[in-house]
Amino acid sequence: MSSFSLLLEGFAVALRPLNLAFALGGVGVGTVVGMLPGIGPINAIAILLPVIFAVGLPAESALILLAGIYYGSQYGNSISTILLNVPGTTSSVVTAIDGYPLTQQGKAGPALATAAIASFVGGTLSIFGLVLLAPLLASWALRFGPAEYVALMALAFAALSSFSGGSFPKALVATGVGLLLASVGLDPNSSVARFTFGELRLLDGLDFVVVTIGLFAISEVFLLLERTGAGEAAATRVGRVGLTMKELAFSGWSMLRGSVIGFLMGVLPGAGGTVSTFVAYGAEQRISDREGTFGKGDLRGVAAPEAANNAAATGALIPLLTLGVPGSATTAVLLGALMGLNVTPGPLLLERNPEVFWGLVASMYIGNLFLLALNLPLVRVFVRVLSVPRWILVPGIAALGCVAVYAVNGSVFDLFLMVGFGVAGYGFRKVGIPLAPVILGLVLGPLMEKNLRRALALGGGDWSVLVSSPLAVGIWGVTLAVLALPLVGAMRARRQG
């Protein structure tokens, strides 16, 4: 039987009224939990799981609901990022680079609409990828060993100069800070405690949410307070709400490129959404930033990472469903859910539970349509947040940040850390050090370290293991090309000038 007829049967499953309702409910809940920084899809899924088990939902319905929450949350998390500069997850940090400046210019509406459409494009395209390429990509993911991951991380670091915000040395400083922060906690290989000063609460390292909220949201609060005191306008201009066709066409290619990058990286277990947003933004900046508008409020800088993180969310389902290997924390919880529903993800899923797989795929088409229909009209509502007077908005952001951080571990210690990072973030902004590279270092550092040490352990300490496969050599080649490209461009410009 061809994939196409199976997909039609999948639609028959997904279009049952109950499943339709679950898809809508799932993406609705997903959007809401995505909007609230720190809460995230993991908590929503974990809370719902016992209920699902207790009610005895059929596996496909349960998965449609849970997957809806999972990919729906990717839509929601761009909202607080763009409007308030409060990225709730690391995969929306990159969106803040251009999203928040757009808001400050009175273009919050177009930015949010672009994010919603980019999410839709990324989500939908990657479902096509899932249907057409799942088995192929699963075997592709298997060829990624530690050495290949090291090369991939190097490629992601090569995107760094795109985040420099003008000064490359300052971006390097920021990345260094991120790498140092990443080294706090248990050494990932040998469980030796590093920089924990005997404090149990530092053993797990610094949580991304704590650092992100501190650096972005709390420092924003300080800046807003300062500006308000200096007699600036008491609220941000809301500006135009709608997105013009011209703007849409302008960022269309960015969405497509972001989708492809996000999907391919999402398939790799461990690399995931956050890395894909950095790479997508870096690629986009290099390809299309001719006027130097990236980082100052460019819709394409929102479109690329938003398409990427949604595509990555779908891509991450491939190793989960076809290999039984969760590629991220959320898919790990989904794995537990599937096992509990007596569905074993893995190579036999397509044979044994075709209705689950194809029902899920079909429901994701529908769910993404729901999300677009839900989110575009709501842009109008969301931008109202900006007309909230500063004297409510500023403490509101602070409170939202505190709730987000507290929700992670229920730890007051984390709140103090957050305030510390807020002060640091304020200092960084004052001296012009960009914040995004800190998160880049924090996310990539541990991945790079773990994989480098794994590769060396596999190679018996011989560094040549890093270039021992054609795949790894290929990625290193791309990395070098990416690094060399700006130099070539600069030389050409000099010759012409």
Place this chain on the structure above:
Amino acid sequence: MSDVAAEPCNRRRRCGMGRFRMPAALFGVLALAGCEEPRQGGGWECVAPAAAGGGWDLTCRALARTLQELGLAPGMVRVVNIPGAGGGIAYANAVAQRRGDGNVVVAASPATVLRLAQGQFAHLVETDVRWLGAIATDHGVVAVSPDAPWEDLDALLSAWRADPGSLTVSGGSAVGGQDHMKMLLLAREAGVDPLAVRYVPFDGGGEAMTALLGGFVQLFSGDVTQVEAQVEAGNLRVLAVLAPERVGGALAAVPTAREAGYEVDWVTWRGFYVPPDVPEERYQAWIETLREAAGSEAWARELERTRLDPYFLAGPEFEAFVEAQVREFRALSRSMGLIP
């Protein structure tokens, strides 16, 4: 405002609202969602020392469901997640703040014991709490790829003995963690120098298995529940189960290490401890409750759902078992140079 937010949490851990008083009721409501802090007194609690969705969390939720279904608990059993430090935060919390509280059990597994043995919970030791019992278990496995040259465990181990450096093992825990330890025990039993074992840690069993499927390592060290699906699909071959007896399901045909003549078990038990100074009669009552739950139909269904094997060990026998495990892990870790 901060009163509204602090009410469902308790005095020890406020919702962090006191520092930033804000006028919007919305945020108070949000705060309720974030606080999973135990209320004092009243119903029973099961503390999962990790975030929702992990092994300890599933253990707690399964126990809670079973106790409620059987009517063994007074009302609802709350599952409280206290993540952090591989269970260390929950351990410290039980020791320092729940002393004498007979209404709470905390989920544990060999991972907890291993960390205690290696001194990873700061100054806390295994005798700081009272070990209650274990009511389900998983078992360790040694797996290779389907086209690997070794027919059985014996063939593998003699090849390993001949050239310990030629084989690399992947596992889902850090160096010194469970997946590493079980291979060290097997190596020691087989006459392979534990110091020569080449172990490469990955983030969880899934990634470690992918490394084997991708051909980056030759051996995989994990648990039965992790490998069942891959074995059925023919992607993995399990050479031995580290269990006292053969397990069922997809691995029914796989011999135990004991059958091959190697006295190594790895029982990945799922159990509980209670805080220190719990009254003796409460402790005894908990043992009876666990015994009743573990023998019930409802629990059998939970086991089926989680693919775990039945297991029951409680009270003084369990305390002795944990103590012996700590001693063994400590000695092994020390001989490996993992701890001073």
